[in-house]
Amino acid sequence: MTERSERTRTTSGGLGLAAARSEEFALLPLPAAPALLSTADGVVVRATDQAAKLAGESTPAALIGCRLADLVTRNGSVSLLRARHGAHPVRPLSWPHADDERLRVTVLVDVSDLADTGSSAAQAAEDDERRWLIEAQRIAKVGSWVYYPETGEVYRSPVLAEFLGEPESQSTADLQSMIDATHPADLPRAHQFYEDVLSAPEDELLEVELRDRAGKRVFLCTGRAEHDRAGRVERVQGTVQDVTAHRALERQLRDEQRKLQDAQRIARLGTWEWDLRSNVMRLSNMLHEIIGKPDTTPITFDSYLDRVHPDDRSWVRRAWRPLIEDGDPIEVEHRYVRVDGTTRILRLHGTAIKDADGRDVLVGTAQDVTEQRAVVTRMERSSQRFTDLVSITPVGIGLFDRAERLVDANDALCDLLGYRLDQLRGMSAKDITHPDEQNTSLPSPAESSGLRRRVPQRVLVRSDGEPVYCELRTSASVQDDGTHFWLVVFQDITERRRAAEALRYQATHDDLTGLPNRTAVKDLLSRLLGRADSNRTAVLFCDIDNFKRVNDSLGHDAGDELLVALARRLEAGLPDGCTAARLSGDEFVIICSDVDSVGGVDSLATRVSGLLRTAVPVHGQLIRVSASIGVAVPDGNSAGGEDLLRFADAAMFEAKQRGAGKVSLASPALMASANRQLQLEGQLREALHNDGLALHYQPVVDADGVVVTAEALVRWPHPDRGMLAPDAFLPVAEQGDLLRELDRWVLRTALREAASWPVRVGRPVGVAVNLAGLVPGGPEFVDAVADTVAETGIAWDRVVLELVETALVDLPSRTHDEMGELVARGVRFAVDDFGTGYSSLARLKDLPAQIIKVDRRFVAGVGGDASDFAVARAVVDMARAMGRYCVAEGVETATQFHVLSGVGVDAYQGFLFSGALPAREFRELIARGPMPVPRA
Template identity: 30%
Template sequence: MSSVTSNANRLSVVPALPQAEPPSLAERVLAALEGMLIQGRLVAGGRERSLIYAGDGAQALCGWPTTVLTRGDGLFFSGLVLPEDRLPLMAHVTEAAEAAGRYRVDYRITHRNGSVRWVSEQGAGRRGDDGVFYTEAQIKDITDEVRARQQLADAELRYRSIFDSGSEGLFQTSMDGLYLAANPALATIYGYSSPAQLIAELRNVGRQLYVDPERRSEFTTRMQADGEVRDFVSAVRRRDGSIVWISESAHSVCDLDGNFLYYEGSVRDVTAQREAESRLRHQATRDQLTGLFNRSSFAERFEESARRAERRGEGLVIAFIDLDNFKVINDSLGHLYGDKLLLAVSHRLSQCLRATDVLARYGGDEFVLMLEAGALDGKLEAVLARVQESIARPILLGEQEVTVTSSIGIAHFPDDARDLPHLLQQADAAMYAAKAAGRARVHRFTPEIGANATARLELEMALRSALERKELSLVYQPRLGRNGELRALEALLRWQSTEFGAISPVRFIPIAEETGLIVPITDFVIEAVASQLDVWRQAGLPCPRIAINCSVQLFRDGQFAERLFGILDRHDLPHRCIELEITETQLMADPKHMISALGSLKARGLTVAVDDFGTGYSSLAYLKSLPIDVIKIDKSFVDGLGPDTEDFLFSRAIISLGHSLGLEVVAEGVETGLQYTLLRELGCDEFQGYRFDRPLVASAIAGKLREMGSSLRWPQACEVV
């Protein structure tokens, strides 16, 4: 049977191990030091250092153990120092050793892994009892520090480069407005030769810099509230006193404890941008030609004035101003002179208005004036008379002196209407009523005028479609010689509207002139006349010359002559069969141009006549130069003709003048035997009027031509049209 031995019987006594001595203070300090501790001996006259001791930090510092660094001649560590750093290192060490002083030097070593490390050596030198120089030092790795310092230096260099060469102004200022730093761009913006001059001279930003001193207060208020400002736009004075616009963006800079240090920010010169914006605003609110308010600006000011007038219990006057015969001048002299005329009128209007008046160009030759009734003090008529007088003064356009009058229509707020569109419509209608009454007048809107304006608009719309509807036709009135022979026919336009019935030319011709419809209408007349002459010729009837009334607008149309001669050539008609009539008033609007235009037409065989002669104040010098063949005494002189009357004297003078210039003289509107007799005795060459025949349709004219036969004497009796 086996026996079991207790573990207790196997216990033996183990002797106690000795306790380790705690490290000394010196050992603890050394252990806490960063890097490697060394002791070295200077050899080779101080050119080399032999390590006789290296601490435990060697492996971490350079990758080599202590035993390697201190073996042999102890020069292994010196070999790790980069060649270009060895001499500076040994110079510092030797100097400290000889002076028994302290030293610190930074240099580079090559780590065992091949990387280059920056180290800092700090220690002291001494002469030993053996007369040899020794050093004891601490060497630690500062690679990360050096790299951080280099990055900081690079950043500072980049910042300084940006600061000094940036196109934007950069600054630092104290809270009370003293410049602490500024770059050259900021000095340039503010007109200083250098940042130093800016800092030295610009001592009070609020008073010296900002045009509005309150801007600095607003700047600091925003900074204190938000810690920054963005795009803070202000007008500032440059050093020479000139004013520029700047946009500032800035923020507060504080230390780590939150204490304010300075404001730092940037400045952009936005003068050009502000000027461009100003031009855009001006273009948006002003008429591009005259600089007056445009429609939208006028409407805004009307709304403001209307609210103010209502609060005061007062009214406003809207005056619509239109230049009489501007279209004639514009078409005759050209748009360049037309624009100069509008500029001159705009300037005159602006000069004669009061501070409370608002003037706008509404388009073309139309101006709108707003007057505060309360400021008029019952002098509306006097104010508008002054406006008309200022416009009517002669204006020199190139070498041509012209005079224009104006027709004005007025409407009252709130009596006539409360909104601007209706007020303008009413004033426009009153203006047309002033023109219809003889021009150069002022008319106030009335319900009757409103009805007439509506009718006129309806008439214009109907006229626009009259050609398509074939509502226009021609009649012809004969012009007879001294012995009753047929000398020519005048083509007269008639309009039989499907909506309004027969419309007098007195009503629709002015509308055609104003709307430009006169051009296609005249083309229609020329085509109709040419077709009719062709019909009469094919019927074997004599084909007299036919006079066609022409607007000056046609002579500004570069294609008019070609269209005219193209029609005649297509019908194989001689050019001499057409006579063009143009009124003296239109002719004298641009005599130089008309001399050229009419001369080219006359050179191709056309006859040219001046209608309504005696009403346009022709210059004799121009009259002598005009390429014309016929002058027609205006009907107004013939109406009052009698022995020893003023009209008799005028008629005699016109006939004498015409004959002296080698022109045929025609009297139009001859209705009585006495008129005919007196004109014949004065030597008038041709006569036209109801005394001889009324305007006739083409078929009636054909009958007269057949009855006339070869005698050429016009039969007196015929149907009336």
Template identity: 60%
Template sequence: MAEHVVRVGLPGAVMPAGALDVDTGRILAPDLGESSAADVLADVAAERSLLLEAQRIARLGSWTFDMASGLGYLSDGLCRLCGLSPRATLDELLALVHPDDQPAVARFRSRLCRYRSAQPIELEVRDLAGERTYLVRARTECDANGKPSKVHGTVQDFTKFRAMERQLTQDGRLFREAQRVARLGTWEWNTKTGDCLWSSMLYELAGVEPGTKITYADYLELCHPDDRGWVDQRWQELAGTKRPVECEHRVIRPDGTRRVFRIRGEAAGPDSGDAVMIGTAQDVTEQRSTETRMQRSSKRFTDLVAITPVGIALFDDAERLVDANDALCSLLGMDLDQLRGMTAEQLTHPDDRPTSRGGSHSFHSGQRVLATATGKPVYCELNATVSVADDGQRFWLVVFADVTDRRRAAERLRYQATHDELTGLPGRAAVKELLAKLLGGRDYERIALLFCDVDNFKRVNDSLGHDVGDELITALARRLERGLPPSCTVARMSGDEYVVICSDVEEVGGVDALANLAASLLRTAVPVRGQLLRVSACIGAAVPSGQDTSGADLLRFADAAMFAAKARGTGRVSLASDALIASANSQMLLEGQLREAIANDQLILHYQPVVGPDGTVLSAEALVRWPHPERGLLLPGEFLPVAEQGDLLGELDRWVLRAALTEAAEWPQINGSTLGGGVGIAVNLAGLVPGDPEFVEVVCATVAATGIAWDRVVLELVETSLIDLPSRSREAMAELVERGVRFAVDDFGTGYSSLARLKELPAQIIKIDRRFVSGVATDASDFAVARALVDMARAMGRSCVAEGVENATQFHVLRGVGVDAYQGWLLSRPLPAKDFREILKLGPVHIPSGA
């Protein structure tokens, strides 16, 4: 071995003469002869070569350190192992150690300096990159005095060994985890001695204390008594035949719990001897429990399918029926043998096959019409799902719900929804649907629409009763149906209004001829209950003004024409002219603007005082005004008809009620008194009336939201809305009266009931109509009516308010007959909210003396 001596860490040390023996570290004597020295050198070279090869194979190198001289030696194998030059020093070697391992190296060196034993000590270090691991072994050599003098050591690349150890450790951990997850343990059984070796997992599965000595007899003791005999027989077969065995049996653990084990066993390899058997034991209790539940569930499902009243069938991928329950067989009137093999298309009624409905015959979803054995259609609703059998074959499970009765009921409901119950004619919804269909076609120019309104029909109802009115309406419907050509459809919109839709007006000679024909049919004497009722009707006719005319437009044009006809008298006919259409469009525009104004609080209220005989302001009537952005301030007469036609009266009433009560709740108080605070607020209602289901709810919610006192609220209703009220409406009014609300009959004396019905009206205030007030001082009849009204009201405990008081003479005459309160221009015009507040602050209203 070549000599390689270095000085390490001890400056000033003297290098000794001679050569250093690599293996022993001793200095060779320099006094050998030449022949002997040559032999020795040859032996040393051979030995060195073997040593280097052994070091290369073992990935190992050696080193020596002389403590006295400070000289260190690194073998060539170590230099190659660590990638150092042949003349590298020990310090260079130490510099290759990972920084995190340097403190451990320092402790290792310190320990070597104190070490007295001949046994080596070890240290593992990493290289600078931390990628390789080296095992350092070293022992200390002491001199004659027992003092450490030299250190001999080796360095071996342990990277592969540590990787193998980590892999083995990981494999062991994964094996243990796999056993835990699979609840699987391993065992070994020596059939000669009966001793058994169990894995720790098997101890846990069996509920036995780990480390307990287990024999084959102990294992049999854990088996369920009913299973013990045949289990022992199986394992004895394994011991005798050496053929693999598998069995499943019950186990009773020491704590009394019962489990199910699946055990596999076979003979061990030849290295273990003929008497050793090995195997696995797995706890399959949960799996067996699940399987049992699934079997029971499957049985219940099978039973459920058999008894369910809904048809159920299985179809293969070719959509051929392979199985069906009794309900489907009964539904189709065929037994299972007849149904089996039939395709979805064969089961479908001919009217519902793909050629008739342009779709697939698949039974995967939706609705289908099936055919019974007799060909009768059965309407079914389908629900389907795909499933896979145990053998992997896919099939469809389809549920057929018979909805034939439900479909017929739906058709009846649709008929009822689209047809008039009294006459059987199409109703408003059907009219809209038919118009949309006709106007969307190519021949829209040939369409005509008539709007017919029976003249004075209300008088028939009021004088002869609603039953007679219903008979008249039905008789007129039949006359229209029989008398109009086939291209005409007669419909009833509501009450005494009919609509005639003609798909080909040219067939009857034009719209004029059609309108006159309908008018002649409705101008007749109808026998009803033994008497003849002579009737007539006003008719409005309209045709599309262009391709963009909608059904709603056509109805609106015809309706406007009908009102124009009525304005000319009874039995009249009017055609919707361009001017009339323009007027109707203007009304439509105004309706939209009014709707927007209500929604955006763009209306305002004026207030007209109602005063007592001494001028004290008792209440004020809220009167709505519309500041139109283009037409200026509009009075109710200009937009209330628009609100009525657009079904906006209810929304308008709600707005007025909310705004009026909010304003009245803030009317001023002076000097701490309630001057103005006790003044009532009257709101005239036309759309929100006691018959409305939301009447009480709306009033109560508004009063609560504004905080106004209940007894300050007066709700004015026209006389006709208070006649023949149903009991529920009277109860609604009574509920509000109990809380303090008062009801007033507006314009009393102008309705059909007049004085005869005064006693029945559920109201506390009677407002005498202005037509009687205007002539009270000059017309004896008006004076008599006014006095009679006051006397009757007083006798019934009601108060009277005179409307339209415009001069002092009227005021004093009415005060003379006992009128309780007065309203009119003599006392005050309707005032904006700000001006009305000033009136309240001034006190009683000045009343001029009589003429």
């Protein structure tokens, strides 16, 4: 690329202007000299032949479109024209064009003769002077700069280049690069400074402080504009001084002064100075604040004495005489009455010094010690109160020396240990500690003062030899004479310890039988299974056969009596190393620590079975009982205590299925099944928490095929086993105590989905939920139902709660009240599987239910079995007579439908009409309208 092309690739705006208005520029007069005509932004739009010749160009057109700042640059104090044959020294003179003020005329004066005339000696002297100037700037940390507005060029001294972190040889730049070297937060002030310098009157010096880009250095920048004869700014000169150290010193001085003032304010300490010749006392600002004098004018010694408390004035005057007459230091503390009438206590120190002129001056401090004196007074009173308190407190307190010998004690400690004070003095901590107590010493006296220690329990001994349980609290302290001592508080915790032992016993033992409970069993198994020979441990899980029959027939008191009798038989008949425990209800557990020592698992199981197979007199009757027993031993797979209990429990259920009084050993297959059940329980719990279950709905229709209600049936879309029916996971929920949570989920989900079902012919479909865990009489039953109805927004009269018949027999009054409260709001209760429980038809009238559901076992035979037909008809007749709504379950054939319809059944549920459908399909079923019914 040629120099001409490089010059002309400036701004397209300048070239466009030059091309568009070339004829107009050609008419503007220019001097007959090397002259250039440029726009306001410095783009050359016309040049004379002399200028082209000076630049080494053949025609002036080669210079058009170039920037003036690119053509004329500055090197130190010399301007250079970039000519084709090299840089040419010139002196540019510039002014606005007379015919167009938007354009400027620049005449380039050839000064090459001046640049070449200097002798080598003169040049050397100039170079030396320049070096001295640069060194002087470096020492003074001052750089210099010159700005030429005509060309936009800035000359920077080497020192300023060092400040800006640029090469010393780079002496030229533009104004923007100077500004950009400023900290971002200071950029607005930097721009304003340069604008103010350019617009300020001639020779007016402006200053500003700016930080470098990193914010670590502070510079004092100055600038002054120089004008030509036409009043235009010809150039701007300035300096940049590094004042970082000065500002840091100023900040340090300010900080020190502030710290001194803060310290005086915190200490309430002021200073004073007294010139004896003028009798003038000058006070610091803090001292003026202390004495409450609003102004800061000097005072005299007499005016100071006038404010001293009248009772202290005479002796204060005498106390000052040694300082006034002989220059001896003094210390005076007295009361001072402030202008506002309040009294303060001042402590003054004074001494004599000589000032810079050798004259005697008295100086000193005055401190407000009013609060300190008040604290001392309070401490003295508090000390007396403490002494009085120690003497009357009911807690034993003793004072021990470094040798741990008792120096003093209060009456309570004497009473606690049964000694007189003169007997206790001189006794060591070991002397009053019970012989069975291992630790007899107090914490080391070498501990620092103020340290407090607590000893939760220490057994002391009374003078009569009886043990006393105490909680010790010790504190190291120092007397006024510097003697270290221990203050020990003895809190009698004998009764508290007994109460704690009783609570501990209650927490680990069964209230009824006194046997260890589940918590104790877990602790015992944890210890046994932590041994090296843990494989010798055995767990026997025992469940009393038909125990519920005893409770139902004879009452719970009789059942409790039976359990206590069996517990005593186990305690008396078990071999050594075996522990009997009661987990809950009629469940006992036997823990054997060494099964080999009792003859093996079979021998132990036979013995335990024999102890629980007996006849026990209860309430005047002889009750024969037996127990189903499950046995589990560690299998080498690091089973924990909970696992062994679970395996033994599963084995007990297996034994119970074989008949009463049987014993079953937990086999590997049974353990694996129990583990699968546990895993399934965990997955079910997770599914409940994450809405991983689903509801299907089976319609209940009337005689016309209209869907009146739908029973919600829970399903589990298991990720590995597919869709699971309730019989696959309800036993797991029952064993894992999840039935209540499962019922809550079903109730909430069913009511929420039913609230959005379509309504046909103005008859919304009700929804029935079968409850097993969330039942009347249980905790928060009414609130749980009410909250769910309110949350889902469904109408109360659309909710049907189904309960099995056995759950509604012999209901207590509280349960009746709860059901009545919900019925009053519109909820209906249904008796599910009626006819399969213990109740008779005569008890039907006592059931607080509005709907009776005839069990499918009777429905299945109504068409051919006379007894089934009789039962079904009896149930329907009783229900109708008592105003109950009757629903037949398991209707699968047209014959069943016609027979049941003939006896007066109100509604029908079964596969004849529809099985259980997913929520979406059931919505479609409702939308289609009445279902077809078989015709006779």
